[in-house]
Amino acid sequence: MAALLKLPGGTDDAGELVEALLIAADMRDQHAPEQAARWRQLADDIGDALDQLPKPQQ
Numbered sequence: 001m002a003a004l005l006k007l008p009g010g011t012d013d014a015g016e017l018v019e020a021l022l023i024a025a026d027m028r029d030q031h032a033p034e035q036a037a038r039w040r041q042l043a044d045d046i047g048d049a050l051d052q053l054p055k056p057q058q
Contacts, residue, residue: 014050018043 007013021043025036 011050011053014046018046018050021046 005014007017009016021039025039025043028036028039
């Protein structure tokens with residue numbers, strides 16, 4: 001499934017979301033490992049999608 005995500009800060013905001021998901025996943029590892037794994041997967045999926053975007057032209 002695809003989703004359109006509009007962020008005022010563009011890819012920088014998306015990068016912050018990835019970082020926040022990974023930090024949050026680390027915090028949940030002990031108490032909710034399934035949730036932590038899901039958040040890591042979401043972070044990976046968003047990161048992969050960001051990698052597929054065309055590079056900005058200089």
